[in-house]
Structure formats: C-alpha cells, structure tokens
Amino acid sequence: MAVFGRVTLLKVTRLLQYTTPLCPAHSWKPERGLWLGSAGWIQHRCVHGGTSQSAGAPPSRGAFSRVTPGDLDYFRQLLPGRTITEPDVLESSNVDWLKSVRGDSELLLRPKTTEEVSQILRYCNERNLAVSPQGGNTGLVGGSVPVFDEIILSTSLMNQILTFNSISGILTCQAGCVLESLSQYLEERDFIMPLDLGAKGSCQIGGNVSTNAGGLRLLRYGSLRGTVLGLEVVLADGRVLNCLSTLRKDNTGYDLKQLFIGSEGTLGVVTGVSILCPRKPSSVNVAFLGCTSFQSLLETFQTCRGMLGEILSAFEFLDASCMSLLEKHLKLTNPITESPFYIVIETAGSNAAHDEQKLHNFLDKVTSSSLVTDGTVGTDETKMKALWSMRERVTEALRHEGYTYKYDISLPVEKIYDLVTDMRGRLGDRAKNVVGYGHVGDGNLHLNITSPSKDPALLAAIEPYVYEWTARYQGSISAEHGLGLKKRNYIYYSKTPEAVTLMGNIKAMLDPKGILNPYKTLPDDVR
Numbered sequence: 001m002a003v004f005g006r007v008t009l010l011k012v013t014r015l016l017q018y019t020t021p022l023c024p025a026h027s028w029k030p031e032r033g034l035w036l037g038s039a040g041w042i043q044h045r046c047v048h049g050g051t052s053q054s055a056g057a058p059p060s061r062g063a064f065s066r067v068t069p070g071d072l073d074y075f076r077q078l079l080p081g082r083t084i085t086e087p088d089v090l091e092s093s094n095v096d097w098l099k100s101v102r103g104d105s106e107l108l109l110r111p112k113t114t115e116e117v118s119q120i121l122r123y124c125n126e127r128n129l130a131v132s133p134q135g136g137n138t139g140l141v142g143g144s145v146p147v148f149d150e151i152i153l154s155t156s157l158m159n160q161i162l163t164f165n166s167i168s169g170i171l172t173c174q175a176g177c178v179l180e181s182l183s184q185y186l187e188e189r190d191f192i193m194p195l196d197l198g199a200k201g202s203c204q205i206g207g208n209v210s211t212n213a214g215g216l217r218l219l220r221y222g223s224l225r226g227t228v229l230g231l232e233v234v235l236a237d238g239r240v241l242n243c244l245s246t247l248r249k250d251n252t253g254y255d256l257k258q259l260f261i262g263s264e265g266t267l268g269v270v271t272g273v274s275i276l277c278p279r280k281p282s283s284v285n286v287a288f289l290g291c292t293s294f295q296s297l298l299e300t301f302q303t304c305r306g307m308l309g310e311i312l313s314a315f316e317f318l319d320a321s322c323m324s325l326l327e328k329h330l331k332l333t334n335p336i337t338e339s340p341f342y343i344v345i346e347t348a349g350s351n352a353a354h355d356e357q358k359l360h361n362f363l364d365k366v367t368s369s370s371l372v373t374d375g376t377v378g379t380d381e382t383k384m385k386a387l388w389s390m391r392e393r394v395t396e397a398l399r400h401e402g403y404t405y406k407y408d409i410s411l412p413v414e415k416i417y418d419l420v421t422d423m424r425g426r427l428g429d430r431a432k433n434v435v436g437y438g439h440v441g442d443g444n445l446h447l448n449i450t451s452p453s454k455d456p457a458l459l460a461a462i463e464p465y466v467y468e469w470t471a472r473y474q475g476s477i478s479a480e481h482g483l484g485l486k487k488r489n490y491i492y493y494s495k496t497p498e499a500v501t502l503m504g505n506i507k508a509m510l511d512p513k514g515i516l517n518p519y520k521t522l523p524d525d526v527r
Helices: 052-056 069-078 087-096 114-126 180-189 205-211 294-311 318-329 354-368 381-392 394-401 413-430 457-462 465-472 488-493 497-510
Strands: 006-011 040-044 131-134 153-154 160-167 170-174 230-236 240-243 271-275 283-291 310-319 340-351 376-377 401-410 432-438 444-451
Touching: 006 381, 052 160, 052 230, 052 318, 069 114, 087 153, 114 131, 114 271, 131 271, 131 432, 153 205, 153 294, 160 457, 170 180, 180 205, 205 283, 271 294, 283 294, 283 354, 294 354, 310 318, 310 381, 318 340, 318 394, 318 432, 340 354, 354 376, 376 381, 381 394, 394 401, 401 457, 401 465, 401 488, 413 432, 413 444, 413 457, 413 465, 444 457, 457 465, 465 488, 488 497
Parallel strands: 131 153
Antiparallel strands: 006 040, 160 170, 170 271, 230 240, 230 271, 283 340, 283 376, 310 340, 310 432, 401 444, 432 444
C-alpha cells in the first residue's frame, strides 16, 4: 500500500536544488536539475515503504459493503437474464486490455436503459456497494476494470442510436454504441465521426467521452470537449442529469457536461451523448513518408501545415523501432525505403483535383529539399487502410514484445522525441525496446518500453524519472489515456495541489460515499 509523505512545493527560477530532505524518512536527489522557467512549480512525492511501483498499485480496499444474496435477488429482478455471476463470463470484464490489471468482481450488470442505470446506482449508493463502470474495456491505465470486488456496470447493451439530424450533423446515441458502428452509420449518410481511434472496433462512445479520448483526427476536428454538445449522466445516488443538448451555442450557466468529459466514470455514469459530426470528405489521400531525422520530420510538419492548410487532417509519426515490431510480429511490409522516422499524413477535402495538386506541390517541396527521402501515396480505400495500419497497429505489435510500460505524454512538439532518446540512453540494455510514436499535430508522444516480463528494477529506473522529465518542460503526464489506477498518484506532476484539492471537493459533492470507480483518477491522499 502506498503511503505518501508530505508534498513539498519548490518555487524555482533556475536549476531546482534540494538542500534538505523532502521527507524525514528519505533523502532524494534528482538525476539532474529541473528547469521550469521564471515562475515554475514542481513537487516531489515520496512513497514510503517501496519503490515507484507502489505508487501505481491500489490502496487497501475501501470500507464498501460486499454483495449479498439479497443484493443478487434485487438485481436479478431488475435485470432478468442480464445479471451475470458466471466466472467464465466475468473473466474478460475483470481484466484490462493489456492484461496488466485484474479485478475480482463476482457480479456484472448489463442495463439497457438510463432508468435501469439509475435504479442500479440508487440501490448501490444506499447499500454502499462500489461500482466499476465499463464500456469497451480498451483503456490503457487500468481505469476500466475493478480493483477489488466492485460491481461491474457494463454499458454494452446501451447501443441504440437515438436521433441524427442530417442538416446540423448532430448525432444523439446511447453510451454503449461502438465507435466503428457509429462511423459506419454516419458514412452511409455522408458524415463521419470527429473521433477516430485504433481501438474503434471495440471502444464505446461513452468510454471515449469519459476518458476524453484524443485519437487520429484531433488535429482537424479538435477534442471531444468541443465536439460533444450534450451528455446524459446518472449520478452516484441515481439522479439523472439530463444535459443532452443538441445546441451548438448555449451560454446559460455552467457547462456541466465538461465535468464528466475525462473524469473516467468517477463523477457519474455517462448514458447518452450528443455529438457534432462533420461531413464526410469526398476526397481523401494518405501519404506515407520517410525522414532521416526528427528535425527533418518537424520541418516537414511546418511545411505541411503551410502548404496543405485546410485539407490537412492528420500528421502522425512512428520511429524505426516501431516499424521493426510491425514487420516482426504482424508481418506487415514496409512500403518505402527503410528510414529512421516515418510519417503518416492524411488530407481530407471536397475537391479531388484541388487536393491532389496541393499534395503534389507539398511532396515535391519536401523531397526536393531532402526533408523526405522516400514516400508513397494512397488514394484508394485498400491502400489507404494499409498505410494507416502502419501507425494504428503499433500498440498491437507491442503486445507481442512481453511486458510493456506505456506512457502517454504531451509535450511541446519540438521536445517529444527527446524523451525517447533520453530514455534509451538512461535504460540501455535493461529495456528490451524503447519506442516512440504518436500525434505530432498535437504534441502527443506514446513512449513504450518493453521487457521480457514485469521488472520492478526497470520500472524504478523509468518512474518517476519520466514524469520529472515531462514536468521539466511543462508537459502533461497523460495526454489522452487518462490516469486510471496506474497514474493517479502522479497527477501532481501536471496539476497543482490547489487544483487537485478542488477535484477532490467536486468528487465528494457528487459522490460522497465514493462508490463510483474507486481507486481511480484522484490520488490516494485526497480520499
């Protein structure tokens, strides 16, 4: 169990120096000074009784009730045939997608309506039964599975599209709709979802909203905080908060939906979503390019933004180590000459001749200036899908490498690959692989470090160093994956104590018994 010492804030103007131990039980010195500019703040948290591994481990079980036969009778009457207690069925819902977190729930509930969710939470709140809301269970930080014996509340059967307005492009649906199913529904009507993820075949829109998922189209269409127009949410005590607006402009009071976007099911269970969907572009091109250095890649990005402008939809990258894993484990074929870095660029517009000419001019510019050494372009669906798979399937390839330590970091664009290089030098042969890929357009790096099996010594070399490095450049330790169970105690590297305290106050107000997704998102010291 992680027991934290006091938090120390240090105001720095130049190199951060520790002149006295920050904790009476331990002395600690940074590997290097932390530069934060003229008015930066950094804090160090000491974990007593263990390594950094314990900071991501669960605390002891909360003082929640345990499920009784009487509780099972109530749920079976409420959800006949949808109250699951069979261990073999529960197995997949107890384990996260990475198979790195395993809960011990003995009860899975599968409501179909908001009213059923309301009755479930009202009962659980009265009985003090903890609940773990679950969508597609594709999360990467242990936020979507129980930690102990929490009741799993699955939204998988809440999969109905409620309305779609073909004039405004506003879709309203239940939270359990799978992202790919929504995309297919919209494409038949010449619209698309503003969100696209590698896990689109499994992830659900309610989970996407609850984690504020970013994805591959954020550069073009922005985040869910902008495209989500309204939410329906069931609070911990069973009250239904209907903010399912379909208005693009509504400036009456506080924008309450923003509380639930990215809160990972800790403040309420999202049951309905209204979202603004763009028209389906009639002209789409995908280019796969190679660069000899990350500096060349950044210069290519600058040129790309200037020359492609309004048709630029995505600018993604992966390094040579990622390509090696794709070739080794998934038998994918590199479509161009081997390069240290690869770029996936997507354009989307309404005039094929116009878009192709702009893309041609851009490619001519970056190849003639030697920023790009080789490349290929796809205009048909099959080739575009094949080129995108080089980026989308990296996570899948990493699963074959053994145990993966995953970090979802947001940094100034020019710094994102420096962390990969620095970590390779720091870890040396202790890591099997250190790879980097992600979204250049919004400064989001996915740093992945693999080892044959779980390695506490390796983890101690990675954490908290990776978070200190990120804080040094005013980055975020979670760009789009959330904090979940694994990252909750590292929140102070990105948020001030005042902000975290206010988050705790909001949680206490909306969920005073703490039954919703306990042990997630907020650090242990605010419980």
